[in-house]
Amino acid sequence: MTTRALAENDDDSDYMLPLLHTNKKLKTSVNTSTDYSDSTRKNMYLDTVNRKNLDFDFEKICCVTLSPSNVYCCLTCGKYFQGRSVNSPCFAHSINDNHHIFISFSNLKVYCLPENYEIKTSLDDIKFQINPKYSEVDVNLLQSGKLGTGTDLDGTEYTQSVIGMNNIKGNDYTNVILQALIHIPKIRDFFLLKDHSEESNELLKRFSIIVKKMYSLKLFRNHVSPHEILQCIDVMSKKKFTIGTKGMPNDFLLWFVNTLNSDTKIFSSSLQGKLEISTSIKGKDEVIVKRQKFWELNLKLPPVSVLKKEKPLQTSLYTLLEPYTNSTDIIVSETQTTRYKITKFPEYLVLNFNRFMDFNLNIPLDLKERNKSIVEFPFNLEFNNGEVKYKLISNVVHYEMNNQSNWKIQMNLNRKWYEIDNLQITEKEKEFLFLNETCLQIWRRVK
DSSP: OOOOOOOOOTTOOOOOOOOOOOSSOOOOOOOOOOOOOHHHHHHTTGGGOOGGGOOTTSOOOOTTTOOOSSEEEETTTOOEEEOOSTTSHHHHHHHHSOOOEEEETTTOOEEETTTTEEEOSOOHHHHHHHSOOOOHHHHHHHHTTOOOEEEOTTSOEEETTOOEEOOOSSOHHHHHHHHHHHTOHHHHHHHHHSOOTTOSOHHHHHHHHHHHHHTOSOOSSSEEOOHHHHHHHHHHTTTSSOTTSOOOHHHHHHHHHHHHHTTOTHHHHHHOEEEEEEEEETTOOOEEEEEEEESOEEEOOOOOOSOTTSOOOEEEHHHHTHHHHSOOOEEOSSSEEEEEEEEEOOSEEEEEEOTTEETTTTEEOOTTTSOOOEEEOOSEEEETTTTEEEEEEEEEEEEEETTEEEEEEEEEETTEEEEEETTEEEEEOGGGGGGSEEEEEEEEEOO
16 A cells, blocks of 8 residues: 655645634544545545535635635535645644535645545536636627526526626625626627636736626526625725625726726727817807817706606706717806817717716705606617717616615616616516616617
């Protein structure tokens, strides 16, 4: 018989941490001299793998040390532990709880503990949950507009990417923006095909993973949790957007795309247009012309009525767009007028309807005072006498519940309109979408 030493692989550094004892006495007499045949090693303990306990949407940190370094997942109970050495939480868990199969988050290798050998048997379905990969063939199918159908572990069928996100605690305003960006075809294709696992920007890396999970046909559960990316957003935004605190979708959108655009220009190449602003001062012949890039067009809703019982006003999207399309002077003050002209139309046009601002008085509005005007909109939008055309792909709406602002998104997917309210998905008749409090829209340029 040969003696096999308990040691880490060269590519797997470890920290010598004290063992954390549980109520069960730790067994220290591990037999490392047993000579396992290849066939025995190949199948040992694989029947203990429990896919229903696995959830890789959480932040990859050890549940004992809270360290993100050298973390493994127990494929029996789904908990995360650090290291594989005899003094590691992972090793202690294998002894104390009699759980033996672990996968490394850093290289996706699978190991058996406490014997500490690598298992070569394919567990590709589990590895795909951690790091999904797509080919150009997969993306070409998505570009055709036809989405596939997947089945989760419970046997529930779902349509590819038509899945909900967990509302962990008040993060519905981030969910709708993540959903909207993930379903922009150009951004989708970029993140599905490119490997961002080595990116220094942690937010970019985590957004890439959630995009890939949203389009998976092999999900263990027919929804995705944004927990991991929200933890990163909390840190990178310096707690401007935190789990448990309500926020505004548009504020989050602008911060998100600006933050990620510093490392990849896919957002600016997709969403940014150019605007020319001409300002005239009364009594002066000079016209000040300013050219700037924009992420979105801000649209002013009709003024809020002082009569609270009065029915909400109704207006049309083309009326709200007039400042950008009619080349007429907009009165800013008694001495100043401004004229807007779109000089470059973006590939994807974002429209923002701010219901929580009184633009005449320039003061914010609370939930009860918000602008409830109904905006009637078409599903195809034209500019410059039909030279530029857009098609609506996403519509973020606001609704009040339990004296709080809540957000949901309506999207054109698989040739149907769906309303996604966190985990709840409902098919909608597009003719009635305008009856909601539209707050943000994304349009795809078709001409």
